[in-house]
Amino acid sequence: MSGDSTHTDSGLKGLTNDVRRYIEKRFELFALTLGEQVSFILADSMQRLIGVLMLACGLLIAWFALSFYISDLVDSRSLGFLLSSLPLILAGLVFLKIKPNSITRAIQASIIAEVMLSFDNLEKRQKNKKESKENGD
DSSP states (O other): OOOHHHHHHHHHHHHHHHHHHHHHHHHHHHHHHHHHHHHHHHHHHHHHHHHHHHHHHHHHHHHHHHHHHHHHHHTHHHHHHHHHEEEEEHHHHHHHHHHHHHHHHHHHHHHHHHHHHHHHHHHHHHHHHHHHHHHHO
C-alpha cells in the first residue's frame, strides 16, 4: 500500500512541476510576444513621426510662400501674413472649443485597432510556422 502512495505522490509532484514549467513558458512566450509588438509599434510610430515632421516642414515653407504672395497682392507684408495666418488661428480655436474627448476616443480606438490587428497577424504567423514545422517533420 505504501508503495502505491509513494508512486502517486511522485506522479503528482511530476505533474505539478510540469504545470509550473508550462505556466512559466507561457509567461515567457507572452513577454516575448509583447516585446515584439511594442518594438513594432514603436518603430512604426517613429516612421510616421518622421513623415509628419517632414510634411510639417514642407507645409511651413509653403505657408511662408503663401504669406509673401498675399503680401505682394495687398502691398503690405504685415497684412499678408495676418491674412495667411487666419485659417490657422480659426482652426486652432475650433480645436480648443470642441470637446477633445471625441478626438481622443477616435485616436485611442485607432491605436487599439492597430494593436489588435498586429496581435492577430502575429498569431497567424506563429500558427503558420507551427503548422509548417509539423508538416515538415
